Amino acid sequence: MIKFSKVEKTYASPAGPVPALKGIDLEIAKGEIFGIIGLSGAGKSTLVRCINMLERPTGGKVIVDGQDMTALSDSELRAARKDIGMIFQHFNLLSSATVYENIAFPLKLSGKSDREIKEKVEPLLKLVGLETKAGQYPSQLSGGQKQRVGIARALASEPKVLLCDEATSALDPQTTKAILELIRDINKKLQLTVVVITHEMQVIKDICDKVAVIDKGVIAEQGTVLEVFTNPQQPITKEFISVLLSNELPAAFRGGNISQEPAEDAYLLLRLTFIGESADDPVIADMIRKFPEVETTLLFGNLDHIKYTPFGRMIIGLKGETAQVQAALDYFKTRELKEEVIGYVKRHDSTSD
Ligand SMILES: Nc1ncnc2c1ncn2[C@@H]1O[C@H](COP(=O)(O)OP(=O)(O)OP(=O)(O)O)[C@@H](O)[C@H]1O
Numbered sequence: 006m007i008k009f010s011k012v013e014k015t016y017a018s019p020a021g022p023v024p025a026l027k028g029i030d031l032e033i034a035k036g037e038i039f040g041i042i043g044l045s046g047a048g049k050s051t052l053v054r055c056i057n058m059l060e061r062p063t064g065g066k067v068i069v070d071g072q073d074m075t076a077l078s079d080s081e082l083r084a085a086r087k088d089i090g091m092i093f094q095h096f097n098l099l100s101s102a103t104v105y106e107n108i109a110f111p112l113k114l115s116g117k118s119d120r121e122i123k124e125k126v127e128p129l130l131k132l133v134g135l136e137t138k139a140g141q142y143p144s145q146l147s148g149g150q151k152q153r154v155g156i157a158r159a160l161a162s163e164p165k166v167l168l169c170d171e172a173t174s175a176l177d178p179q180t181t182k183a184i185l186e187l188i189r190d191i192n193k194k195l196q197l198t199v200v201v202i203t204h205e206m207q208v209i210k211d212i213c214d215k216v217a218v219i220d221k222g223v224i225a226e227q228g229t230v231l232e233v234f235t236n237p238q239q240p241i242t243k244e245f246i247s248v249l250l251s252n253e254l255p256a257a258f259r260g261g262n263i264s265q266e267p268a269e270d271a272y273l274l275l276r277l278t279f280i281g282e283s284a285d286d287p288v289i290a291d292m293i294r295k296f297p298e299v300e301t302t303l304l305f306g307n308l309d310h311i312k313y314t315p316f317g318r319m320i321i322g323l324k325g326e327t328a329q330v331q332a333a334l335d336y337f338k339t340r341e342l343k344e345e346v347i348g349y350v351k352r353h354d355s356t357s358d
Pocket residue numbers: 016017018023024025043044045046047048049050051052204
């Protein structure tokens with residue numbers, strides 16, 4: 006649906022050229038919710054604005070629904086933009102227009118009759134849950150309601166793609182959740198392709214199918230959200246994830262020397278990741294039953310969801326005879342989970358911690 010080939014964008018500034026995108030290759034499939042995450046200044050807004058040519062790339066190609074956006078004339082571009090809706094962090098509503106008029110605005114611009122507009126706007130009001138607010142002005146609405154207006158307005162021209170530029174960054178966590186749910190619903194109901202720009206991994210985790218991590222104008226890593234979450238490769242990705250999944254060890258295990266060699270009295274620290282159905286599997290209980298001589302300590306546990314997929318992470322400590330501990334480790338390899346040896350560490354007195 007959307008394809009970036011070697012896209013570059015360099016801004017001219019009084020201080021000299023600013024390279025914001027340095028050869029971006031991306032492919033976003035139809036109907037997908039694709040997240041782009043990066044720190045401030047990484048190039049996220051520039052990237053998303055290159056989809057609808059609010060920014061023109063200085064190199065490379067952007068294909069949307071088979072059309073090379075970089076090669077369109079102004080009138081062709083105006084037509085192509087009808088297929089691409091956009092919502093913004095600060096909503097960008099007309100303050101002197103009612104909710105109804107804000108949603109109707111793009112339809113009015115394209116010359117639709119009052120009746121046609123009514124037929125479009127009323128179902129949209131219902132879709133975003135604002136049936137009772139049609140006559141109100143933006144100043145009378147909460148942030149979440151304003152974003153609902155933004156979404157309805159973006160959908161008025163029946164786009165194929167919805168671009169969300171930090172659409173929930175100005176909202177509290179609960180409102181963020183509700184807006185993300187709405188975007189997810191719309192994606193399903195309308196088979197809309199959605200591109201989400203964010204600096205928050207939580208947003209990616211809650212609604213995206215795929216994610217690309219952008220760092221200093223370059224895609225550092227990309228894949229399905231599950232892949233990237235369970236097996237992050239780049240330090241920047243690990244950092245985004247660690248904000249969400251603190252896997253810190255309890256004080257008694259922190260600060261000690263983690264060795265890769267077994268030692269007397271040392272615990273083998275194991276990070277276990279359970280995905281999908283296996284999150285409900287009683288793997289630990291089975292292991293304890295099978296290897297009762299191995300002392301098993303649960304050091305960290307967390308069960309969460311990536312979109313609809315259950316996702317659990319656990320750190321356990323195993324202590325016992327080397328051969329027995331190794332056998333327990335081998336047992337995990339036969340089960341539906343990912344195991345990663347952190348190393349061997351001795352428990353220490355943590356009172357000074
Ligand atoms: N119009 C402009 N003129 C010059 N430089 C710009 C312009 N717009 C963006 N930049 C620069 O391009 C780089 C990428 O900016 P961009 O806004 O795309 O990043 P971002 O990841 O969206 O950041 P943020 O989350 O802070 O908005 C930054 O170094 C920024 O300063």
